[in-house]
Amino acid sequence: SFRRKSARMRRFAAAAGLRAYSTIFALSSGVGKAGVAVVRVSGKEAPSALQALSRAAPPKPRTAALRKLYTAQGEPLDLALILHFPAPNSFTGEDVVELHVHGGSAVITGVLQSLGDLENLRPAQPGEFTRRAFHNNKLDLTQVEGLADLINAETSAQRKQALQHMGGEVSTMYDRWRQALIECMANVEAYIDFGEDDGIEHDTLQHALANVKDLRQRIETHLLSAKHGERLRTGLRVAITGAPDVGKSSLLNALCKRDISIVSAGPGTTRDIIESAADLNGYPVLFLDTAGLRYGPDVGNVEQEGVRRAEKAAQTADLRLCVQDVCDPATLCRRADGARGLRDCVCATEANACVLLVLNKVDKLTDPAHREALLRGNTQTVVDTEGSVNFAQCALSCQTKEGWDHFVQVLHRQVANLCQSMSQEGPAVAHARHQAHLSDCVAALSLALEEDDTVLVAEQLRIAAEHLGFITGRVDVEEVLNVLFQEFCIGK
Secondary structure: OHHHHHHHHHHHHHHHHHHHHOEEEEEOOOOOOEEEEEEEEEOOOHHHHHHHHHOOOOOOOOOOEEEEEEOOOOOEEEEEEEEEEOOOOOOOOOOEEEEEEEEOHHHHHHHHHHHHHOOOEEEOOOOHHHHHHHHOOOOOHHHHHHHHHHHHOOOHHHHHHHHHHHOOHHHHHHHHHHHHHHHHHHHHHHHHHOOHHHOOOHHHHHHHHHHHHHHHHHHHHHHOOHHHHHHHHHOEEEEEEEOOOOOHHHHHHHHHOOOOOOOOOOOOOOOOOEEEEEEEOOEEEEEEEOOOOEOOOOOOHHHHHHHHHHHHHHHHOOEEEEEEEOOOHHHHOOOOOOEOOHHHHHHOOOOOOEEEEEEEOHHHOOOHHHHHHHHHOOOOOOOOOOOOOEEEEEEOOOOOOOOHHHHHHHHHHHHHHHHOOOOOOOOOOOOHHHHHHHHHHHHHHHHHHHOOOHHHHHHHHHHHHHHHHHHHOOOOOHHHHHHHHOOOOOOO
């Protein structure tokens, strides 16, 4: 109705006015005691706020100055290092002031309270500084997402990927593709409006469609990196599976270099999924220690549930470490007690899954030649499987660490292959939002190439270009913003 529409318009106008005219402040550094804390102020009142607290004019732009800060009643707050970034040369594109104060809670609380007492200043909402940077064309959406990923990065590989997004490599590539589509669309529309009678040759249309086909291929190639980019951003899931009492928990403890899982001489100690995050040579990994795979009438309800969860974890894992007791040949097939053997571990794996066979307990082998052959990797375990299953083999001892260095090298290589994109089309796709719009873009391009009606061809090209624009925020993406910026901390 008209009343509801008017209410929406008022709320939008109020939000726009708040965004345009209010001055915001927040603690931008981490919460907790520290040597230095950074308080950021952004908006047209930022210089006057600085003057009110320091009782002196702002320093020269982008020049640090040491100033005493005071409350409104003249009580000293702190001796702070202050910086002034006039608009538009600041992070948000507005006048920005940074107060580098001592990181004690009393100092931080006093500075924030003093800023809150000033007229026309208010505390910032989560992500509001970054949102203002977006609205002032300092960052596009892919750079905003890259900034969030950089803040949340825990490994060096995550940091590198986030920097590629935040630095504009992704948006530059998508903008280049979008511009190419716009040029193709212009040529198609010129052919529609003017045709050969006005000197527009038929080759113009064919050339445009050839460019569309080439661009579709490039985007499809880029989409192949989506799984790699998502793994790198969220972490690679590595499930440790196998029969009971083969050393799965010992392997987890050795990988994480601390006691996480309980290890005992008896089988069946682990009944639930035990998760442990680790930085593996710069890549984020989530190890999953699972219950031993065993079936039979003597398996109780609790153990059955543990096996069910273990199977589910293994099926959804990016990499499966199938652990086997090298001294027990029976583990290569289903054992009499119903335990799942190597054949079951590998055959239960999805097609194209990545499996690493871990032959544990080589220290218990009585034949030295056999042990040395296993440790050198001169033997292969043959497993009859159906479908495409890629697996390498490593022999080791979690107890004595024989073969451990070689195993870690192989594991590092497997993890790197799963996280690194082989695509030459720029950085990997790291967000589901990007993947969805790129897939829709490819679908629209495919329809354009199938159409005989040039008017419909032009329309599909417009839709494809729009999807690329949605990724970077070149077209209206207001519905995405509220969700996106709420993921930021208050001071960002």
